[in-house]
Amino acid sequence: MLDFDFHDIEPMTMPKILILTLLIVTFANPAMAQSVDAAAQTVKIALAQEPPQLNNMTATDQVSIFVLGHVMEGLTRYDRRGNLAPGVAERWELTETSATFWLRKDAKWSNGDPVTAHDFVFAWRNVVDPKTASQYAFILYPVENAEAINQGNKPLTDLGIEAIDDLTLKVTLERPTGYFLKLTAFVTTFPVQEKFYRATGSAYAADSKDILYNGAFRISDWVHSASLKMEKNPNYWNSEAISLEVIDAEYITADTRARLNLFIDDKIAYTQLDGETYKDALNNQFRIKKFVTGSVYFLEYNYRPERITHNKKLRQAIQAVFDADEFVNKVLQTPGNLPGASLFPSWIMGVNKPFRQEYPAAVTRPDLAKAKQLLREAKAELGLEAIPPLILLVSDSPTATKQAEYMQGMLKTKLDLDLKIDVQTFKQRLAKMTNGDFDIVGAGWGPDFDDIMTFGDLFASWNLNNRGRYNNPEYDRLVRKAMNSNDPEVRMAAMAGLQTIVHEDAIILPMYEQGVIYLQHPKIKGMRRTVVGSDPDFTYARIVP
Amino acid sequence: MLKYTFGRILSGLVTIWFIATATFLAMHAVPGDPLMNEKATTPEIRENLARKYGLDKPIAEQYVIYLGNMVQGDFGISFTQQNRKVNDIIQDHFPVSAALGILAITFAALGGILWGALTALYRNQLPDIIIMFLVILGISVPSFVFAALGQLLLVNINQWFNISLLPVAGWGTFAHMIVPSLVLGLGTMALLTRLMRSSMLEIVNEDFIRTARAKGLSPSRIFFQHQLRNAILPVVTVLGPQIAAITTGGFVVELVFAIPGLGRYFVQAVQQLDYTVIMGTTVFYGAFLVFMVILVDIIYGFIDPRVRLK
Numbered sequence: 087m088l089d090f091d092f093h094d095i096e097p098m099t100m101p102k103i104l105i106l107t108l109l110i111v112t113f114a115n116p117a118m119a120q121s122v123d124a125a126a127q128t129v130k131i132a133l134a135q136e137p138p139q140l141n142n143m144t145a146t147d148q149v150s151i152f153v154l155g156h157v158m159e160g161l162t163r164y165d166r167r168g169n170l171a172p173g174v175a176e177r178w179e180l181t182e183t184s185a186t187f188w189l190r191k192d193a194k195w196s197n198g199d200p201v202t203a204h205d206f207v208f209a210w211r212n213v214v215d216p217k218t219a220s221q222y223a224f225i226l227y228p229v230e231n232a233e234a235i236n237q238g239n240k241p242l243t244d245l246g247i248e249a250i251d252d253l254t255l256k257v258t259l260e261r262p263t264g265y266f267l268k269l270t271a272f273v274t275t276f277p278v279q280e281k282f283y284r285a286t287g288s289a290y291a292a293d294s295k296d297i298l299y300n301g302a303f304r305i306s307d308w309v310h311s312a313s314l315k316m317e318k319n320p321n322y323w324n325s326e327a328i329s330l331e332v333i334d335a336e337y338i339t340a341d342t343r344a345r346l347n348l349f350i351d352d353k354i355a356y357t358q359l360d361g362e363t364y365k366d367a368l369n370n371q372f373r374i375k376k377f378v379t380g381s382v383y384f385l386e387y388n389y390r391p392e393r394i395t396h397n398k399k400l401r402q403a404i405q406a407v408f409d410a411d412e413f414v415n416k417v418l419q420t421p422g423n424l425p426g427a428s429l430f431p432s433w434i435m436g437v438n439k440p441f442r443q444e445y446p447a448a449v450t451r452p453d454l455a456k457a458k459q460l461l462r463e464a465k466a467e468l469g470l471e472a473i474p475p476l477i478l479l480v481s482d483s484p485t486a487t488k489q490a491e492y493m494q495g496m497l498k499t500k501l502d503l504d505l506k507i508d509v510q511t512f513k514q515r516l517a518k519m520t521n522g523d524f525d526i527v528g529a530g531w532g533p534d535f536d537d538i539m540t541f542g543d544l545f546a547s548w549n550l551n552n553r554g555r556y557n558n559p560e561y562d563r564l565v566r567k568a569m570n571s572n573d574p575e576v577r578m579a580a581m582a583g584l585q586t587i588v589h590e591d592a593i594i595l596p597m598y599e600q601g602v603i604y605l606q607h608p609k610i611k612g613m614r615r616t617v618v619g620s621d622p623d624f625t626y627a628r629i630v631p
Numbered sequence: 632m633l634k635y636t637f638g639r640i641l642s643g644l645v646t647i648w649f650i651a652t653a654t655f656l657a658m659h660a661v662p663g664d665p666l667m668n669e670k671a672t673t674p675e676i677r678e679n680l681a682r683k684y685g686l687d688k689p690i691a692e693q694y695v696i697y698l699g700n701m702v703q704g705d706f707g708i709s710f711t712q713q714n715r716k717v718n719d720i721i722q723d724h725f726p727v728s729a730a731l732g733i734l735a736i737t738f739a740a741l742g743g744i745l746w747g748a749l750t751a752l753y754r755n756q757l758p759d760i761i762i763m764f765l766v767i768l769g770i771s772v773p774s775f776v777f778a779a780l781g782q783l784l785l786v787n788i789n790q791w792f793n794i795s796l797l798p799v800a801g802w803g804t805f806a807h808m809i810v811p812s813l814v815l816g817l818g819t820m821a822l823l824t825r826l827m828r829s830s831m832l833e834i835v836n837e838d839f840i841r842t843a844r845a846k847g848l849s850p851s852r853i854f855f856q857h858q859l860r861n862a863i864l865p866v867v868t869v870l871g872p873q874i875a876a877i878t879t880g881g882f883v884v885e886l887v888f889a890i891p892g893l894g895r896y897f898v899q900a901v902q903q904l905d906y907t908v909i910m911g912t913t914v915f916y917g918a919f920l921v922f923m924v925i926l927v928d929i930i931y932g933f934i935d936p937r938v939r940l941k
Contacts, residue, residue, distance in 0.1 A: 132889070138711045146670065219679040221670050237675050292714040310715075310723050311891035312802050337801050339889035343779065344800050347786045348889075351799045513663035513904045520667065550671035 121355035122609045124631040127330050129610060129624065132337035132345045132354045136311045141291040142276045143213045144220045148621070154273045155620020156316055156333065158301040161187050161206070161255070161270035164619065166612060166626035170267060174201050174277065174300065175255070182262040182572055187270075189253040194321040195279055196299040203249035205277035211242045212283075213274055222274040225534065228263035262572040265537035272535055272619060276300075302328045302625050311338055329612075329628035346605075355607035356622065361419030361485070367605060376422035378601045380617025381532035382431050382541070385478075385493070385595040388525050388554045394473065395525045395554075399464035401592035405450060406457035407500045414598050417492045419485075422601025429545075429588045430581070431599045433617060434538050437574045441538060445582040448589045454500060461501055475504035479524035481515050486528055489597070519553040527553065530600070536618045538581050542568060545593055561587050639928055643921040650917035651701060651910070655694055658909050665710055665904040684710065684906070697910065706911030711903050717911035720896055725915070727802065728885070728892035732878030734808055735816035739877070740870065742820040747827020747866075748859060754832065762824065769821030775883040777814045782887055785810060800889040811888040815881050819873050823866055830862040837861075864935055871927030875920040 121130045137150040142158055145151055163173035175187040193201040210229070213220050214236045226232045230246025246258030259266065269275055282298045283290050291297045294308040302325070303316040316333040318325060337348060345357040346366060359367050359374070367374055385404075387395040394400060410425035424432060428447035436444040465473065478493065480486040490507045497503040505526075510518060519527055531551075533540040543549055546565045547557045561584060568580040588594060606613065609630050614623040666672075666680045681687040684707075685696060700707065706717035746766070750759040785799050798807050834840060835858065843853045882894035893912060900908035 136712075139713060141714060144713065146668065216675050216679050219672075219676045219683070221668055221672050221676070223676070237673060288708075289714055292712075292719075296714075309802075309891065310720075311895060312727075312889075337889040338891070339800065339886055341886045341889075344782060344887050344889060347782050347799050351786050351789050351795075353799060353801075511663070511902060513665065513667060513902075514661075516667045516669070517663045520664075520671070550673065553671070 120352045121349075122607050122629045124609065124629040126332070127629055128332040128334060129330060129355050129607075129627070129629060130334045130336050130353060131356050132339060132348055133314060133335045134338075134340050134345075134358075136338055137314070139291070140297060140305075142273045143209060143218060143278065144222070145273055146221050151273050152620050152622075153305070153314065153316070154276070154301075155623065156301055156303045156625060157297070157299045157305055157319070158273070158276045159193075159322075160272065160276045161189075162267055163271050164614075164616065164623070166614065168614060168616060170271060173271065175270070178267065180267060183259055185257040185259065185266055187255040187257070189255065190323060191253065192323040193300060194323065195282075196304050196319060196321055197282070198321060199279065199298075200252070201277055201279075201300050202252040203255040204252070205279050206255055206275075207247050207249050208280040208283070209276065209278040210247050211245050212278065214245060215242055220274070222534070225269055225272060225274045228259055228261065228266055228269070230258040230260045232260065261570055264572045264574065264577070265535060265539065268536045268618075303330075303333060313338065328625065330624060333624050349605055355610055356604065356613070358602055358604045359420065364420050364603060367603075372605050373608070374421075374603050375606055376601055376603050377615045378422065378424065378431070378433060378599055378617070379532070379621075380431055380433055381530050381600045382426060382429065383528070383530040383597045383600060384426060384429070385597065386527050386529045386554050387556075387592075387594070388522055388527070389556045390522050390554075393522075393525055394468055394470075395476065397464050397468055398591060399460045399467060400473065401595075403457045403460035403464060403501060404497065404503075405592045405595055406453050406460060407496065408450075408595055408597075409452045410597065413489075413492065417489055418598060420601070420603050422603050424599040424601060426596030426598045428585055428596055429594060430538060430541050430585060431533075434533075434541065435536075436538075436578045441578060441581065444578065445585060447585060450589075457501060461503075473503055475506045476525040477508050477523075478505045478526045478528065479508045479510065479515060479518055480528040482509050482511050490528060522553070522555065529553075529594075533618050538577070539568065542581050542584055545588070556593055558587065558591065635932065636925075636929055639925045643925050646921050647914065647918050651698065651914050652694075654910060654913045654917075655697060658904075658906060659690060661904065663904050665906050684708075686906075701910075701914065706914075707907040709908050710905040711900075711908070717907050720908065721893065721911060721915050724891055724893040724896060727890060728878050728881055728894055731808060731812050731815060731881060731884075731890065731892060732874065734812035735877050735881075736819065736870070736874050737816075738813055739816035739819035739823055739873070740866075742816075743823025744827050744859075744863065744866065746820075746824040748831055748854075748862070750824065750828045751831030751835065751862075752854075763828075766821040766824045769817050770825075774814060774818060775887070777817055778811070778884050778887040781810050781814045800887070802888075802890050807888075807890075811881075811884050811890060815877060815884045819877055822869070822873070826869065827862060827866055830865045831858060834858050834862050864931070867931060867934060868927060871923040872920065875916070875923045878919070 122128065133149055135149050137153050138147055139145040139150045140153060142154050145154060159173045161173055161175040161178070162170050165171035174189055174193045176190040178185060178187045189201065189203060191200070195201055210226060212218050214223050214226055214232045216236055216238045223232070223236045231240050231244045232246070234240040235242060235245055246260070248256045250256055277300065279298050286296045289296050294305040297305065299305070299319055300322070302319060302322050304319040305314060306317040307313070307315040314335040318328055318331050322328065337345070337354065339345060342358065342360045342363045345354065346359065346363045348354045349357045350370060387401055389396045410427065414423050414425045427449065428442065430441055432440060432442045434441045461473070465471070478490055480490045487507070487509055494505040494507060497505055508518070508524065518524055531541060531544060543565045545552050545556045545561060547562050564580045564583045568577040571577050611628055611630050613627040615621055616623055666677055666686070678687070685693055688696070704718070706721070709715050709717055709720060746762050750762050753759045782799060785797055788796055789799070797810055801807050840853065840857055843857050881892055882898045884890070885892040885894045896908055897912040897916070900912060
């Protein structure tokens with residue numbers, strides 16, 4: 087029997103413990119390091135989440151791509167001005183049918199081995215291997231036979247990539263792909279050393295020691311869900327050009343308020359804001375920066391024959407009352423968003439200038455009379471007295487719900503149309519989208535690579551992301567035309583045709599181009615924001631005194 | 632005593648089996664496809680993933696395979712972090728939650744017993760009224776409010792005095808643990824205070840206390856040896872489940888203070904429909920809770936011999 091006598095505890099113990107604790111705290115915690123250090127060229131940041139997948143062949147999320155873009159490098163890369171520049175490849179030659187890359191001799195893995203053409207062959211085969219089940223396998227579809235292999239119809243060795251020797255890589259293309267070089271700067275196409283990959287087995291990229299790095303930085307310390315530290319990679323071929331010594335993600339939390347608090351406390355040097363933290367940042371008199379992320383948000387309709395949204399007049403009626411300017415100013419809580427006008431965001435390049443300057447999108451001014459007329463015609467065509475309530479499927483984020491409620495109120499007052507809002511969590515919303523269980527869905531699209539095609543083929547009949555099953559032979563024809571040409575004039579003219587169809591057919595209702603606002607320590611120079619790939623890019627950043 | 636212990640363990644195992652089965656069924660009943668992602672994938676790729684995770688088999692077979700693996704202590708590979716074992720996730724992150732939880736429960740138990748005893752001693756006087764007011768606040772205000780307020784307060788203190796009194800967030804040193812564990816333990820501390828108060832009040836009028844007084848024992852001896860020791864029994868009863876609740880329920884606190892605990896995985900797995908992590912963490916937490924309850928029952932047997940005799 088345990089004999090525990092409370093008489094043994096002296097009354098003085100509690101204060102003693104308290105004093106002791108205070109002493110520990112005071113001495114264990116001398117003035118802590120600040121968020122930037124010019125002498126040591128160190129910057130501290132917070133990640134929004136633990137990178138779920140640092141295997142570049144299967145990574146799809148922003149945080150993993152952010153980290154990978156700093157610690158690995160592809161055949162090409164983006165330089166400090168955001169132009170495509172040599173990476174592992176010193177020079178290249180692109181034709182309508184093939185691409186040849188000459189690799190630099192001094193490109194090395196973090197274990198000292200040279201980066202060779204074989205490392206690319208291995209990685210690319212792995213990406214399109216159906217067993218890998220990479221969601222980004224389609225990035226490599228311009229390579230000969232990639233799609234057939236990915237669908238299990240051809241052996242891996244049929245992939246159009248060949249190591250002529252250690253430093254020469256030849257890629258055979260399935261079709262002319264003018265933007266192919268840009269794909270080689272994306273994480274999915276980065277090299278992986280076969281020997282190392284096989285040695286780590288299924289644990290490849292599970293921990294910092296389970297990855298080989300060939301980028302400007304390497305991960306020196308990774309405590310899952312706690313911190314991830316990147317240090318300058320001494321084996322990197324261009325390490326003289328890199329100023330930062332350490333990018334230290336000392337915190338990992340999705341809570342934007344916690345990150346703002348860390349910024350106020352000078353523990354991190356960069357943080358993104360949302361509608362809630364925006365006002366606090368203003369109150370603290372921080373300089374708020376803006377950036378357009380490159381994503382477009384829109385309402386997508388269901389074209390399955392049993393849904394009344396397949397009626398064009400109905401869609402046009404909604405288009406005729408929607409005011410994108412009002413929406414952006416009234417509903418979106420943060421500055422920096424642009425009113426939606428097209429499927430193509432304003433940053434996408436055309437032949438010489440941004441596409442939207444070369445081919446301006448049609449402007450719709452809200453016109454209530456026209457909308458009511460269109461709605462009457464729609465009812466007549468559908469043979470309905472009244473339009474039954476339309477189901478609007480949205481995700482469960484507070485912003486999405488707010489936007490849906492705005493649409494609900496607006497359509498009710500202006501057109502007497504009823505919307506039923508169906509709020510679903512992430513996976514459930516995806517399931518409903520895929521099964522076509524909606525009339526209208528709140529959707530968005532971000533670019534996967536820096537070419538207009540990343541948006542253009544979205545509503546092609548064969549595209550699996552076309553969840554409303556829009557099917558228009560003319561649309562498909564224009565996409566094919568742009569796909570099979572290397573001539574920018576031809577491609578952009580085809581895309582201009584698409585832009586017109588999107589508007590005239592009211593395929594989608596463009597709502598806004600997403601902008602984000604963020605805080606950045608004034609001593610950080612050269613941090614690059616980018617719409618594709620690793621964002622923000624600290625590779626060429628430096629800390630000024 | 633041995634028979635009693637054995638019986639408790641057996642019923643505990645049945646409970647765990649029930650938790651595993653119920654979670655398995657509920658999880659599969661939730662609509663949505665765990666293999667689906669923002670970018671649509673071809674049916675071939677989905678099939679390959681389904682095969683990798685054994686989702687291509689009939690649900691009954693999946694259940695049998697799952698139970699078999701569970702008995703061997705293997706929870707499989709995470710769906711979201713496809714190169715991490717669920718066992719590793721639990722191993723890496725539970726100790727963090729546990730360390731935080733233990734500190735929180737220490738704050739809660741010490742505070743609860745102390746305040747509870749104090750309020751009973753000063754019944755209906757000012758200290759009692761003040762403490763009981765705070766207790767109601769502690770019980771009714773959810774931990775995410777305290778977490779946000781606690782952090783904001785720290786930021787402001789650091790700003791005003793231009794010092795780093797305590798870290799605002801993060802993990803690694805004892806200093807990182809203090810504020811989060813206080814926040815985490817606050818609710819339990821309030822609960823224990825109330826429990827301790829009522830149990831002390833019951834005992835104050837008992838015969839054996841009057842006898843002790845009549846014998847001329849000093850008030851402090853009566854307080855510590857007779858009142859406290861007897862009043863603490865109900866507190867011990869709830870302490871077990873409370874320890875489990877605190878070490879597992881810190882999701883919000885972990886998020887706000889950027890702490891790499893298991894709670895974040897537990898909640899995110901449900902949002903992501905990460906089947907293996909849902910199962911792994913739920914069964915693990917379930918087993919932990921059952922274990923704590925059994926432990927309390929056994930400890931109770933030591934403190935109060937009457938329990939064993941029944």
